[in-house]
Amino acid sequence: MEKPQQQRLSAEDWKQAALDVIAEAGVKAVAVESLARRLGVTKGSFYWHFPSRRSLIEAALQRWEEDDLAKLEQQLAEQPECRERLCELFRRGSREFRSNAVYHALSNSGENAIVRPVLIRVAKRRLAFLVDAFSGLGLSATQACHRARLTYAAYAGYIQIAYLDCGTEVHGEDFDAYVEHTISTLIP
Numbered sequence: 284m285e286k287p288q289q290q291r292l293s294a295e296d297w298k299q300a301a302l303d304v305i306a307e308a309g310v311k312a313v314a315v316e317s318l319a320r321r322l323g324v325t326k327g328s329f330y331w332h333f334p335s336r337r338s339l340i341e342a343a344l345q346r347w348e349e350d351d352l353a354k355l356e357q358q359l360a361e362q363p364e365c366r367e368r369l370c371e372l373f374r375r376g377s378r379e380f381r382s383n384a385v386y387h388a389l390s391n392s393g394e395n396a397i398v399r400p401v402l403i404r405v406a407k408r409r410l411a412f413l414v415d416a417f418s419g420l421g422l423s424a425t426q427a428c429h430r431a432r433l434t435y436a437a438y439a440g441y442i443q444i445a446y447l448d449c450g451t452e453v454h455g456e457d458f459d460a461y462v463e464h465t466i467s468t469l470i471p
Contacts, residue, residue, distance in 0.1 A: 292324055294332040294342065301343035306384035310392040313340055337397065344401045347385055351405055354379075355412050365419030369470050372416075376438065377462045387446045390439065410435055420471055434469050 300318050315336055319326045333339045358375070362368040376383075386405075392398045413431035414424075422430060 292322060292328050292332075295346075296322065297329060297332055297339055298343040298346045301339050302347055302381075302385055305343070305388045306381055309388045310340065310395055310398060313343075315339075340397050344389075344397065347382070348401055348405055351382065352408065355408065358412075365416045366470060369413075369416045369420075370466050372412075373462055373466050373470075377441075377458070383442050384446075386439075387442050390443070406435070422471070430469065430471075437465060437469065 297318065300322055301313050304313050304318065304321075313336065315326055315329050318339075319329055322328075329339070333342065354375070358368055358372055362371055389398050389402055393402055410431050413434050414427045417427035417430045418424065420427075
């Protein structure tokens with residue numbers, strides 16, 4: 284009987300697997316051997332694409348960061364009106380469950396030398412987007428900056444509460460109502 288041919292994995296497959304593990308268990312849980320088992324391949328497949336665990340984590344985080352930027356750029360392209368752009372950002376962002384899980388895990392690893400620069404770049408970009416949008420609604424530069432910080436704090440805080448599983452997570456219509464309440468509270 285002939286052995287089935289083992290699938291060939293790309294670097295993208297390894298990055299996605301690393302992001303999945305980060306979302307599920309954090310950066311510390313990313314290990315070459317367990318990823319290889321998860322993907323059903325040998326460690327040799329990993330070393331074909333990456334020289335080290337660190338290089339994989341860096342590449343996976345770069346992919347997550349690029350995906351985040353692409354979503355913001357798409358948002359800008361699809362909705363030129365500032366208020367609607369912000370509202371849609373809230374609606375879409377609240378449903379980015381996998382990306383939010385990665386963000387949460389990275390936030391918990393914020394002192395990690397690989398993670399920290401990524402979190403800083405992503406936060407700065409997101410805050411700049413929010414400041415521009417709030418400025419576009421007629422808020423002064425100071426007001427727009429304050430509102431952007433409050434909005435980002437609400438986002439980060441909700442993710443933290445949701446992952447603490449302290450009975451405050453909402454689902455379905457309740458979740459939609461929460462998102463709409465947040466929109467009406469934060470967006471003038």
